[in-house]
Amino acid sequence: MLIEATALRKFFSLSGGRQVHAVDEVSLGIAEHEVVGLVGESGSGKTTFGKTLIGLHDKSGGEVRYRGELLPARYGAADFRKQASEIQMIFQDPYGSLNPRMTIFEIIAEGLAIREGRSLAALRDKVVYWLERVGLHADHLSRYPHEFSGGQRQRVGIARALIVEPKLLICDEPISALDVSVQAQVVQLLGELQASMGLSMLFIAHDLSMVRYVSNRMAVMYLGSLIELGPAEDLYFRPLHPYTQLLIASNPEPDPEHERQRQDQLISGEIPSPVDLKAHCRFAGRCPKAEARCFEERPALREVLPGRLVACHLL
Amino acid sequence: MMTHDYALQVDNLAVEFDTYGGVVQAVRDVSFKLRKGKTLAIVGESGCGKSVTVQSLMGLIPMPPGRITRGSARLGNDELIGIAPAALNAIRGKRIGMIFQDPMSALNPTMTIGRQIAETLVVHRGLSASAARAEVIELLRLTQISQPEKRLDQYPFEFSGGMLQRAMIALSIACKPEVLIADEPTTALDVTIQAQILLLLQELQSSHGLSIILITHDLGVVARMAHDVAVMYAGQVVESGLVDDIFYRSAHPYTLGLRAAMPSNDPRKRQLQIIPGSPPDLFAPPPGCGFADRCAQAMRVCRDTPPPAYGHTHQARCWLQDPLAPASPVTSLMVNNKAD
Numbered sequence: 001m002l003i004e005a006t007a008l009r010k011f012f013s014l015s016g017g018r019q020v021h022a023v024d025e026v027s028l029g030i031a032e033h034e035v036v037g038l039v040g041e042s043g044s045g046k047t048t049f050g051k052t053l054i055g056l057h058d059k060s061g062g063e064v065r066y067r068g069e070l071l072p073a074r075y076g077a078a079d080f081r082k083q084a085s086e087i088q089m090i091f092q093d094p095y096g097s098l099n100p101r102m103t104i105f106e107i108i109a110e111g112l113a114i115r116e117g118r119s120l121a122a123l124r125d126k127v128v129y130w131l132e133r134v135g136l137h138a139d140h141l142s143r144y145p146h147e148f149s150g151g152q153r154q155r156v157g158i159a160r161a162l163i164v165e166p167k168l169l170i171c172d173e174p175i176s177a178l179d180v181s182v183q184a185q186v187v188q189l190l191g192e193l194q195a196s197m198g199l200s201m202l203f204i205a206h207d208l209s210m211v212r213y214v215s216n217r218m219a220v221m222y223l224g225s226l227i228e229l230g231p232a233e234d235l236y237f238r239p240l241h242p243y244t245q246l247l248i249a250s251n252p253e254p255d256p257e258h259e260r261q262r263q264d265q266l267i268s269g270e271i272p273s274p275v276d277l278k279a280h281c282r283f284a285g286r287c288p289k290a291e292a293r294c295f296e297e298r299p300a301l302r303e304v305l306p307g308r309l310v311a312c313h314l315l
Numbered sequence: 316m317m318t319h320d321y322a323l324q325v326d327n328l329a330v331e332f333d334t335y336g337g338v339v340q341a342v343r344d345v346s347f348k349l350r351k352g353k354t355l356a357i358v359g360e361s362g363c364g365k366s367v368t369v370q371s372l373m374g375l376i377p378m379p380p381g382r383i384t385r386g387s388a389r390l391g392n393d394e395l396i397g398i399a400p401a402a403l404n405a406i407r408g409k410r411i412g413m414i415f416q417d418p419m420s421a422l423n424p425t426m427t428i429g430r431q432i433a434e435t436l437v438v439h440r441g442l443s444a445s446a447a448r449a450e451v452i453e454l455l456r457l458t459q460i461s462q463p464e465k466r467l468d469q470y471p472f473e474f475s476g477g478m479l480q481r482a483m484i485a486l487s488i489a490c491k492p493e494v495l496i497a498d499e500p501t502t503a504l505d506v507t508i509q510a511q512i513l514l515l516l517q518e519l520q521s522s523h524g525l526s527i528i529l530i531t532h533d534l535g536v537v538a539r540m541a542h543d544v545a546v547m548y549a550g551q552v553v554e555s556g557l558v559d560d561i562f563y564r565s566a567h568p569y570t571l572g573l574r575a576a577m578p579s580n581d582p583r584k585r586q587l588q589i590i591p592g593s594p595p596d597l598f599a600p601p602p603g604c605g606f607a608d609r610c611a612q613a614m615r616v617c618r619d620t621p622p623p624a625y626g627h628t629h630q631a632r633c634w635l636q637d638p639l640a641p642a643s644p645v646t647s648l649m650v651n652n653k654a655d
Binding site for chain 2: 041042149150151179180181182183184185187188206207208209210212213233237246247248250251252253254255256257258259262266267270271
């Protein structure tokens with residue numbers, strides 16, 4: 001594994017000693033050249049997992065190893081600098097994640113200039129190369145973020161992350177804020193870059209149907225827990241966990257005939273609060289198949305079929 | 316079909332905005348009909364004019380800088396375009412309800428949910444405060460909000476996103492409107508909550524006979540909800556028809572492109588096709604078809620001359636529908652019309 005989290009935990013403290021169990025003992029690794037799709041609803045802890053994995057949050061428990069080397073529980077400035085040329089991140093909001101006072105050139109070149117100790121001007125050719133590689137143009141160098149559409153800004157974010165030629169890219173909902181046709185463009189661009197650079201990627205999203213097109217393996221989180229993990233196509237077309245089954249069934253299919261014949265399987269209620277969780281299956285309260293033991297004991301993630309890991313007592 | 320079969324009929328609507336950069340022609344000659352008791356989905360991407368179209372019907376675009384330069388919109392037999400603000404106030408919220416994408420910013424954060432819904436009932440239906448309160452509880456129950464007696468005294472921040480959208484729906488149907496306009500009602504919600512909200516809208520449609528205009532960019536939502544579809548691109552309706560026409564007999568290359576770009580549950584669809592490029596600048600719309608620059612089938616005429624609308628119930632604005640056009644991947648409407 002290139003990077004591997006073992007029993008990673010991130011709790012946030014609230015007043016009165018209460019704790020938000022944002023990420024609760026999640027073990028997940030990403031191999032070299034592998035794309036892992038991490039999916040779940042709002043509040044499932046998928047973004048917190050990604051950020052804790054690469055040190056943007058301090059760890060509350062568990063460990064992360066990068067190429068076998070243990071990463072610190074709490075990062076200092078030197079740790080980030082050391083890691084920056086290996087691990088990069090692109091963000092959900094293409095508007096909020098670019099400094100509005102910097103030109104596109106400055107935004108893309110800054111990281112590399114710091115790493116190589118060179119002036120920005122010396123990097124012009126390289127920045128132009130990356131601009132063109134993400135589908136933008138050298139004319140765009142001196143423009144500011146507000147002059148670009150959402151899809152173009154996301155391309156700037158991708159160029160900024162990849163110009164330092166990292167090994168691992170964390171993509172936090174990179175397409176959620178974009179239009180459908182632009183989503184497909186960005187997904188295709190990321191796929192091409194991943195293949196040509198041999199990148200490893202953690203692709204965080206709430207839309208499973210898009211994730212299937214980019215991932216080798218898919219991981220599903222619910223309320224801070226990893227509940228299912230397996231090869232992407234296999235998991236998408238043969239989900240095993242009751243939650244994953246309902247999540248995939250909830251997604252409307254762009255096919256009117258299929259939708260008219262739909263047997264509605266709705267999950268009742270909403271994802272509960274992750275504050276002071278009880279020690280039982282996280283999904284038990286909404287699960288149509290829950291039994292008594294689901295409310296007593298938290299199921300471990302275990303291999304139920306070759307390569308297929310599920311956290312459910314019923315399997 | 317007779318006019319009275321339509322809840323809302325829009326003809327040749329054009330809307331412009333003055334900006335520092337010049338005049339943006341946001342809506343360029345849009346026409347559609349909403350059948351009574353049915354759902355019309357208006358599909359398109361950011362900036363295609365789908366939201367501006369419905370907002371201009373409701374008098375919700377700021378004027379100036381906005382301006383309706385042409386067109387008509389009839390709710391039943393009543394014209395909406397150009398009427399006095401007071402007359403529009405009597406219609407808006409009463410005969411036309413509206414749900415927005417972001418319920419958190421559409422609701423007043425300083426008023427309880429109950430008071431916001433009651434306000435509509437008092438203003439439009441003249442109910443007393445106590446009668447309005449009882450009606451609000453009924454509406455919250457109808458939209459499946461648990462413990463409505465307790466919930467109505469809570470503020471928007473105490474509701475989850477899905478619950479807020481239910482409250483928004485309760486507010487929009489409080490006056491039993493003829494038409495409900497839902498502008499991206501589930502875009503901000505998770506898929507499991509989206510499924511619940513869509514089912515609620517379908518149930519309300521059959522119980523109340525609502526006619527719904529659903530604005531969305533998600534073809535999955537369209538397939539689940541719509542009876543009729545209008546596909547918008549660059550300020551125009553480029554294709555319209557029954558939902559099956561749009562999905563199974565797409566007659567415009569943009570519709571085909573959108574469908575190919577959508578992820579699907581079909582295991583055979585292993586690759587997403589992309590539409591290269593981006594929509595045209597509406598400061599200076601191209602002289603011909605707005606999609607020509609991105610269209611693999613574009614001919615010389617497409618760049619020079621705007622295409623007319625071909626077809627009857629299933630229409631497409633595309634030169635490929637012309638009898639003189641070469642064979643192409645789009646469904647020919649000529650064949651369809653003979654079959655009609």
